[in-house]
Amino acid sequence: MSEADRVLSNFTPEVREERTYSEKKLRVGIIGTGWIAEAHVESYLRQPDVQIVAMADLIPGKAEKFAAHYGVKNCKFYPDHKAMLENEQLDAVSVCTYNTQHAAPTIDALNRGVHVLLEKPFTATLDEAVDIMRAEKKSGKVLTIGFQPRMDANMKQIKKIVDSGALGQIYYIQTGGGRRRGIPNSTFIEKKTAGIGALGDIGCYSLDMVLNAIGYPKPLTASGYTSNFFGTSTDYQKPEDAARFNVDDFAAAFIRLEGGIILDFRIAWAMHLDTPGDTVILGTKGALRIPSTECWNGSVGGPMKLYHDLAGEQVETVIPIIPEDESGLFDKKIRSFLDAIIFDRPAPVPSSQILYNQAIINAIGDSAELGREVEIKIPQI
Ligand SMILES: NC(=O)c1ccc[n+]([C@@H]2O[C@H](COP(=O)([O-])OP(=O)(O)OC[C@H]3O[C@@H](n4cnc5c(N)ncnc54)[C@H](O)[C@@H]3O)[C@@H](O)[C@H]2O)c1
Numbered sequence: 137m138s139e140a141d142r143v144l145s146n147f148t149p150e151v152r153e154e155r156t157y158s159e160k161k162l163r164v165g166i167i168g169t170g171w172i173a174e175a176h177v178e179s180y181l182r183q184p185d186v187q188i189v190a191m192a193d194l195i196p197g198k199a200e201k202f203a204a205h206y207g208v209k210n211c212k213f214y215p216d217h218k219a220m221l222e223n224e225q226l227d228a229v230s231v232c233t234y235n236t237q238h239a240a241p242t243i244d245a246l247n248r249g250v251h252v253l254l255e256k257p258f259t260a261t262l263d264e265a266v267d268i269m270r271a272e273k274k275s276g277k278v279l280t281i282g283f284q285p286r287m288d289a290n291m292k293q294i295k296k297i298v299d300s301g302a303l304g305q306i307y308y309i310q311t312g313g314g315r316r317r318g319i320p321n322s323t324f325i326e327k328k329t330a331g332i333g334a335l336g337d338i339g340c341y342s343l344d345m346v347l348n349a350i351g352y353p354k355p356l357t358a359s360g361y362t363s364n365f366f367g368t369s370t371d372y373q374k375p376e377d378a379a380r381f382n383v384d385d386f387a388a389a390f391i392r393l394e395g396g397i398i399l400d401f402r403i404a405w406a407m408h409l410d411t412p413g414d415t416v417i418l419g420t421k422g423a424l425r426i427p428s429t430e431c432w433n434g435s436v437g438g439p440m441k442l443y444h445d446l447a448g449e450q451v452e453t454v455i456p457i458i459p460e461d462e463s464g465l466f467d468k469k470i471r472s473f474l475d476a477i478i479f480d481r482p483a484p485v486p487s488s489q490i491l492y493n494q495a496i497i498n499a500i501g502d503s504a505e506l507g508r509e510v511e512i513k514i515p516q517i
Pocket residue numbers: 167168169170171172173192193194195198215216217218232233234235237241255256257282283284322323337
């Protein structure tokens with residue numbers, strides 16, 4: 137048994153499944169053929185029970201060029217998601233549009249009885265997330281949100297450690313991440329397409345990592361701060377990008393969760409620091425330190441460390457990194473969506489959880505604007 141296997145066997149072992157595919161090929165459509173659609177299409181093309189039959193993009197000719205690049209044959213092209221949904225009999229779609237165009241295609245697809253894999257973050261606003269969930273409830277179809285880090289074995293290990301009771305009662309969490317310089321471009325930096333900046337783009341991952349581990353308790357209040365000193369500065373951005381930059385590039389917040397848990401959060405696309413700090417989960421029996429990441433690779437930033445007492449001594453257990461297996465995180469994300477459809481399973485990343493993620497993100501933005509703590513109110517679905 138390797139060192140990694142020995143330490144990890146202290147927690148719940150992973151159950152490996154035999155792979156079964158659908159006998160009938162699922163007819164899949166792609167909405168939005170930008171950057172992230174590449175990863176979706178590459179993964180769908182590896183699935184024997186999927187046929188990509190349609191693609192839509194607002195930019196004329198973009199979907200056609202995209203399909204040709206990936207050798208997708210017998211595919212129809214549409215100028216927007218509406219035309220595609222009206223003209224095609226689809227089983228499922230990937231919604232790969234920018235954030236402010238997450239809600240409309242998802243709601244329209246669900247209303248037509250089509251299963252949806254929606255890219256992260258859930259939406260740009262909490263109201264949109266609620267509207268999507270109401271359409272999901274009415275349709276009875278699968279809606280999963282594209283958090284591929286959930287599929288990573290190291291990320292799963294965080295939840296297993298919490299569930300094992302090794303940390304005792306959790307009362308404080310510090311999380312976040314980001315990078316010294318790493319402001320994205322294109323549709324990510326304007327409110328009209330992105331809605332939110334670093335807070336939604338990479339903040340949603342850091343929040344999901346810890347909230348999923350502790351079972352997504354309800355968020356109660358948030359006191360938030362956002363800024364965009366780097367994004368709007370020609371010292372760090374091209375003048376044309378600085379001029380149109382109007383989202384956040386840094387956010388910090390103090391969030392109260394049900395169960396008396398405090399969540400201390402910061403995220404950055406750019407700052408004069410390599411990391412805003414590791415993630416730490418403090419409990420009454422132990423604490424877990426998760427090395428910081430830049431929030432785009434889908435895994436933890438290095439071996440995690442469990443701090444606990446053993447026979448009266450203060451000890452530390454290093455949790456070795458579990459190497460990613462050959463089928464990467466995106467294949468797992470796509471496959472878990474397809475399996476939920478085929479086997480009538482619950483969504484792998486359910487909207488009911490990510491609603492809280494979205495509520496926190498929007499509350500941080502609201503609080504920053506108002507300059508005071510805000511109560512988080514979650515509407516009934
Ligand atoms: N899971 C991940 O690792 C990951 C990584 C990057 C981006 N994303 C997410 O994916 C989404 C898209 O990111 P991107 O980098 O591909 O953006 P992008 O701007 O490169 O592509 C989005 C495309 O959607 C098209 N579009 C918008 N509305 C449409 C509509 N109604 N019908 C048809 N096409 C429409 C646009 O014309 C554009 O070509 C974002 O929400 C982002 O947060 C996820």
